[in-house]
Amino acid sequence: MRMSPERLRRLAIALLEARGASPANAHLQADLLLEAELRGLPSHGLQRLPLLLSRLEKGLADGRTYGTATWRSRSFLSIDGERGLGPVVMMHAMETIRPVMSETGIAIAAIRNANHMGMLAYYAEAAARSGLIGIVMSTSEALVHPFGGTRALLGTNPVAIGIPSSDHPFVLDLATSVVSMGKINNHAMRGAPIPSDWAVDAKGSPTTDPNAAKSGAIAPFGGAKGYGLGLAIELLVAALAGSDLAPDVHGTLDDIHAANKGDLLILINAASGHGNARSLAAYLDHLRRSPASDPGKPVAIPGDGARRRRIAAENAGIELPQTLLESLLALEAA
Amino acid sequence: MRMSPERLRRLAIALLEARGASPANAHLQADLLLEAELRGLPSHGLQRLPLLLSRLEKGLADGRTYGTATWRSRSFLSIDGERGLGPVVMMHAMETIRPVMSETGIAIAAIRNANHMGMLAYYAEAAARSGLIGIVMSTSEALVHPFGGTRALLGTNPVAIGIPSSDHPFVLDLATSVVSMGKINNHAMRGAPIPSDWAVDAKGSPTTDPNAAKSGAIAPFGGAKGYGLGLAIELLVAALAGSDLAPDVHGTLDDIHAANKGDLLILINAASGHGNARSLAAYLDHLRRSPASDPGKPVAIPGDGARRRRIAAENAGIELPQTLLESLLALEAA
Numbered sequence: 001m002r003m004s005p006e007r008l009r010r011l012a013i014a015l016l017e018a019r020g021a022s023p024a025n026a027h028l029q030a031d032l033l034l035e036a037e038l039r040g041l042p043s044h045g046l047q048r049l050p051l052l053l054s055r056l057e058k059g060l061a062d063g064r065t066y067g068t069a070t071w072r073s074r075s076f077l078s079i080d081g082e083r084g085l086g087p088v089v090m091m092h093a094m095e096t097i098r099p100v101m102s103e104t105g106i107a108i109a110a111i112r113n114a115n116h117m118g119m120l121a122y123y124a125e126a127a128a129r130s131g132l133i134g135i136v137m138s139t140s141e142a143l144v145h146p147f148g149g150t151r152a153l154l155g156t157n158p159v160a161i162g163i164p165s166s167d168h169p170f171v172l173d174l175a176t177s178v179v180s181m182g183k184i185n186n187h188a189m190r191g192a193p194i195p196s197d198w199a200v201d202a203k204g205s206p207t208t209d210p211n212a213a214k215s216g217a218i219a220p221f222g223g224a225k226g227y228g229l230g231l232a233i234e235l236l237v238a239a240l241a242g243s244d245l246a247p248d249v250h251g252t253l254d255d256i257h258a259a260n261k262g263d264l265l266i267l268i269n270a271a272s273g274h275g276n277a278r279s280l281a282a283y284l285d286h287l288r289r290s291p292a293s294d295p296g297k298p299v300a301i302p303g304d305g306a307r308r309r310r311i312a313a314e315n316a317g318i319e320l321p322q323t324l325l326e327s328l329l330a331l332e333a334a
Numbered sequence: 335m336r337m338s339p340e341r342l343r344r345l346a347i348a349l350l351e352a353r354g355a356s357p358a359n360a361h362l363q364a365d366l367l368l369e370a371e372l373r374g375l376p377s378h379g380l381q382r383l384p385l386l387l388s389r390l391e392k393g394l395a396d397g398r399t400y401g402t403a404t405w406r407s408r409s410f411l412s413i414d415g416e417r418g419l420g421p422v423v424m425m426h427a428m429e430t431i432r433p434v435m436s437e438t439g440i441a442i443a444a445i446r447n448a449n450h451m452g453m454l455a456y457y458a459e460a461a462a463r464s465g466l467i468g469i470v471m472s473t474s475e476a477l478v479h480p481f482g483g484t485r486a487l488l489g490t491n492p493v494a495i496g497i498p499s500s501d502h503p504f505v506l507d508l509a510t511s512v513v514s515m516g517k518i519n520n521h522a523m524r525g526a527p528i529p530s531d532w533a534v535d536a537k538g539s540p541t542t543d544p545n546a547a548k549s550g551a552i553a554p555f556g557g558a559k560g561y562g563l564g565l566a567i568e569l570l571v572a573a574l575a576g577s578d579l580a581p582d583v584h585g586t587l588d589d590i591h592a593a594n595k596g597d598l599l600i601l602i603n604a605a606s607g608h609g610n611a612r613s614l615a616a617y618l619d620h621l622r623r624s625p626a627s628d629p630g631k632p633v634a635i636p637g638d639g640a641r642r643r644r645i646a647a648e649n650a651g652i653e654l655p656q657t658l659l660e661s662l663l664a665l666e667a668a
Contacts, residue, residue: 076602106440112608221560224636225508231621232495238613242609245613266440274412280572293482300481302558
């Protein structure tokens with residue numbers, strides 16, 4: 001059954017508030033999950049909500065705190081998230097470093113002990129819409145094997161980059177794994193095989209069985225280069241946030257442990273640069289209109305598809321898996 | 335014939351000085367090229383020297399300037415490279431923003447109008463060896479096609495990231511193309527076919543002919559994700575440095591045009607972070623010792639191979655292609 005985004009938003013806010021989130025924080029957390037649904041990214045949408053609600057109930061997430069911020073130097077903010085909701089801690093970090101960045105041209109926030117940030121594009125786009133360049137990185141539980149390796153030793157370590165242009169902001173958001181664990185779970189649910197280059201099983205052998213992959217490790221994207229990028233993000237985040245490295249990380253996929261991964265936000269003042277937002281937009285349009293290898297599939301700019309899906313879903317509503325919808329409605333009725 | 339690194343270094347310095355480079359600048363430029371040779375990266379080594387010498391002779395490169403730096407804000411340095419040598423302008427930028435970064439925790443330099451930076455690992459490693467996190471990005475001529483596209487519209491847009499650890503610094507350096515044009519040139523010289531997923535020809539069709547690839551476009555690495563990352567670097571550099579976008583870029587592969595690509599350097603004070611350099615080193619060792627998919631090929635950390643090759647070449651000397659060596663010796667004798 002399709003539901004209107006507003007109905008689902010109210011549902012999520014009510015469930016979060018009922019577990020101690022302040023109205024503003026519940027609204028922000030719900031908005032992040034709804035934006036993922038609207039953009040066709042259900043792995044970062046409302047399917048994350050039941051776990052988050054359980055974490056709030058158990059005290060592993062605190063729906064009221066923004067975390068405690070300490071300026072390590074003029075433009076370097078260190079944040080202990082104090083089990084706060086991911087988007088609450090991140091957006092508060094952005095607002096805190098923004099005035100410093102306006103003066104110095106660049107500023108950074110390093111966050112530990114915050115809950116799952118969800119879709120990083122949300123933050124990169126928020127920065128870009130207000131005329132800033134935003135670079136966001138997160139770490140996670142060990143799910144990805146090194147290039148040439150067989151054990152899950154790296155996080156999926158996503159990075160998002162938002163850049164203003166005179167048209168839509170450019171928003172890149174990618175995990176450094178070849179595929180998300182969410183997509184592998186989805187294949188497992190449907191009983192569908194996975195491509196043989198997505199994952200290895202617990203013994204380290206390539207597998208097409210999604211259930212075997214779940215106890216194994218996902219491949220990094222792009223071979224040695226993607227592995228290198230994911231590893232750089234692993235080290236950067238740990239070095240600056242003081243968060244744990246992947247093999248010791250818990251708390252974004254369970255409701256047993258505090259979340260001890262880390263997150264980074266770098267803001268750069270595009271107005272300090274010499275670029276021209278109009279020429280960036282013209283260049284992106286030039287790419288879109290360039291010849292495609294398959295004439296039926298025009299060249300896309302990262303974010304184009306999400307924007308199209310968002311417009312469609314705003315009108316048509318959001319189709320949640322029946323079991324998820326039922327469990328959310330049951331929680332609401334409880 | 336194998337030559338000692340010191341012999342080749344003196345040769346390069348003499349040739350650069352003879353074309354107006356100051357002794358210090360000639361030494362730095364030569365060191366960058368030698369480091370690439372020592373690390374087994376000949377595409378960024380002395381084969382770049384003849385073109386650079388020609389550019390110095392023609393006034394397209396200036397061996398004396400460091401460029402003109404302007405502070406756009408407290409931690410944002412904008413540099414007009416004034417046709418300076420790439421490593422001279424970049425290392426001067428690093429020294430200029432370093433004291434500001436020490437105070438503010440993070441600083442950025444955006445460079446336009448400098449010559450080719452060469453191997454970006456050089457700068458990222460220099461930062462990491464002095465306890466700093468260094469992130470370096472460059473753009474280039476249009477050589478790479480968009481994911482799903484067929485025309486060369488993006489630069490090879492490399493990024494390097496250096497992170498201190500208590501052991502060797504971690505140094506990642508990757509182009510966002512699946513392969514360098516240097517490697518395709520090398521296949522063309524040897525008359526060897528290239529894999530079919532490396533490049534398209536001038537008509538946009540996949541090709542195994544390296545000569546056809548040279549007039550076509552190289553694929554981005556890692557499919558849509560690698561393309562997105564390369565595109566983000568393209569936009570970031572242009573937005574901040576005010577440099578040209580790939581389709582309008584010239585001057586790193588010819589001796590006709592001034593170099594109008596751009597370069598970025600971000601320095602972050604690792605000492606402002608909460609990380610532990612020893613735990614990073616222990617984690618990297620844990621990766622190296624983890625089970626490999628091919629027992630004969632242990633898991634590697636980016637930079638491991640370069641370091642091994644460097645030690646071997648320091649002792650065994652450097653083997654240049656005969657034609658390159660002869661042309662350099664002829665220039666020396668002239």
